[in-house]
Amino acid sequence: MSPLASTPKQPYYAVIFTSLRTHGDNGYSDMANNMVQLAAEQPGFLGIESAREGLGITVSYWLDLESIKQWKANAEHLVAQKLGREQWYTSFRVRIAKVERDYGF
Amino acid sequence: MSPLASTPKQPYYAVIFTSLRTHGDNGYSDMANNMVQLAAEQPGFLGIESAREGLGITVSYWLDLESIKQWKANAEHLVAQKLGREQWYTSFRVRIAKVERDYGF
Numbered sequence: 001m002s003p004l005a006s007t008p009k010q011p012y013y014a015v016i017f018t019s020l021r022t023h024g025d026n027g028y029s030d031m032a033n034n035m036v037q038l039a040a041e042q043p044g045f046l047g048i049e050s051a052r053e054g055l056g057i058t059v060s061y062w063l064d065l066e067s068i069k070q071w072k073a074n075a076e077h078l079v080a081q082k083l084g085r086e087q088w089y090t091s092f093r094v095r096i097a098k099v100e101r102d103y104g105f
Numbered sequence: 106m107s108p109l110a111s112t113p114k115q116p117y118y119a120v121i122f123t124s125l126r127t128h129g130d131n132g133y134s135d136m137a138n139n140m141v142q143l144a145a146e147q148p149g150f151l152g153i154e155s156a157r158e159g160l161g162i163t164v165s166y167w168l169d170l171e172s173i174k175q176w177k178a179n180a181e182h183l184v185a186q187k188l189g190r191e192q193w194y195t196s197f198r199v200r201i202a203k204v205e206r207d208y209g210f
Contacts, residue, residue: 004123004160004198014121014202016164018109018154049123053156055109057164059121085210093109093209097119097202104198105190 005047005061010099012046013062019084019092020055028088031080042071061099068096110152110166115204117151118167124189124197125160133193136185147176166204173201 021028039045039060044067050058062068071077084092126133144150144165149172155163167173176182189197 004125004196007200010200014119014200016119016121016204018164020109049160049162051156051158051160051162053158055154055156057154057156057162059123059162059164091109091210093207095112095115095119095204095207097204099121099200099202101201102198105196 004104005049005059007046007061007099007102010102012099013065013068014097014099015060015062015068016095016097017058017060017092018055018095019058019089021052022088022090026087027083031083035077035080038074038076039071042074043067044070065096109209110154110164112151112166112204112207115207117204118170118173119202119204120165120167120173121200121202122163122165122197123160123200124194126157127193127195131192132188136188140182140185143179143181144176147179148172149175170201 036048036050039048044063046061046063048058048060050056062071072081141153141155144153149168151166151168153163153165155161167176177186
């Protein structure tokens, strides 16, 4: 089980990715694991949280918009995005949001 | 299975609530369902998406910060927040974020 992401003092950015999957794996699980590993190596990456219960939600955290833009343009990630649109998701939404406040324990 | 939230043109706000649960239900499921219903009745509520896979992620969407503030101060919600801190969560984080961009299909 993943821990909660440990993010720095705000402001920072969140990419909220919500999706519904097609039936069957079709290479999805391996690619999803690879993308988490690859994202974590990118400049400006701060953390990631993910859960699927029918609906899937992955929130990745980033230092700034430029980091998000670079990650979206990553060559391997572009391949994954294409397969996502063509094969893995019946629907998805990406929301890019500036985290202005956080608290918890 | 919940659908993806249908949100309006940005900007709007997201409350990203991530948590790890204690063992046992202890009234959690009923309260969680009640809170989703109650949130949906609040002014400024735009939608909600939720999944738990060990780590739980609930993202609720709101028109503005004032709506979020009012919901946080709701009397029944305050009871749920107290029980959450005392009984249901080993850790959690609330992130309040302004959605600046979204896309998908």
